[in-house]
Amino acid sequence: MPEGTPIAAVDDVPDMGSSLFTVEDAFTNEREAILVPCEQEPGVEAWINSCTHEAQRFDQGDGAAMRDGQLICPKHGSFFDACSGECDNGKAAGTTLPGIDIAVEDGTVYLVDENYEFLRTGGIDDDSGPSSSSHLSF
Template sequence: MVEGARIADLEDVPERGSYLFTVEDAFTNEREVILVPCKTDPGVEAWINNCTHENQRLDRGSGAAMRDGELICPKHGSMFDACSGACDNGEAAGTSLPGVDIAVEDGGVFLTDDNYTYLRGGGVEDDDGPDSTSHIGF
């Protein structure tokens, strides 16, 4: 039996997109994490929900954009491999997304990372709205 908090059912992770949840680190900081589909076992990976180039959420609450097994940063278009977290293009080239340890057992996804405590499904409440380089303000 896996020791750790159950995050979601494996079937809750969309084929293209992400499942968003919130954790707390040792300093009581809330962090967003995304589960994304991956073609290698266990079929899903977990990453901190931030582009490595700039403080930009990959999943803004409606699922991360994905194409051909890569997560796409909505601000500058850098693409991160969903299985390794590595980026080889755009502003974030040469970096990797920080991973979060998970395990899959009996159709469930569990948080097994000793650095984080599971808080809830969904994101951190934030009223700042999306960040964008667009000339149109919100």
Template sequence: MADGTRVASVEDVPENGSVLFTAEDPFTNEREVILVRCAAEPGVEAWVNNCTHEDQRFDRGDGAPMRDGQLICPRHGSLFDACSGHCDNGEAAGTTLPSVAVTVEDGAVFLSDDGYTYLHEGGIDDDDTPSSTSHIGL
């Protein structure tokens, strides 16, 4: 049995797109993380859901834009290798996405990074709690 929290099944991770979940980092900050397909074993990688150039999310709730095994920054078009997280072009050239360790076992993806704690599927604001308790709209 794999250590860690089950995040998704491998078949849930699209060939071109991502699965989005929220985790807590070692400093108790909520971070969005994306699972993407990768040609190298174990076939799925996890990255913090932000471009290294600017605070720009790849997956805004409907899957990260991808092309030919690369994540595309929706702001400036920098391309990040889905397997290594490295970028060699555009505004983010020379940088690498922060990785989050996952384990794939028996067709399931588990969050196995000791620095992160799984909170919920979806983005930070997708936890089904109201953003306001007021019923008055302005």
């Protein structure tokens, strides 16, 4: 078993979406993080739940929008590769998502990143939804 804290079962990560969890950084700041499916081993990756262009959450409690193995920023539509975290389009082009080190063993995902401590499954209680740069209102 890896030295780390169990986060979730690999099977609990949706095929198209994310699994939200909360970590604490070295400065005791709570940060939201997501587990997303990845076609490369170990089959999942973990990222801080925020676009690099603006602090926009990918997963707001109901799973991140994904298409063709990419996370989609809900504000500007930038696409981030779910496996590498890299973005090559939109306002976040040329940036990479901050990753979180994980390990997978026997179908369980473990947090092994020395910079974070696992706090809980789910996000930080925050009801702020995505702001939009669109001129349309509903």
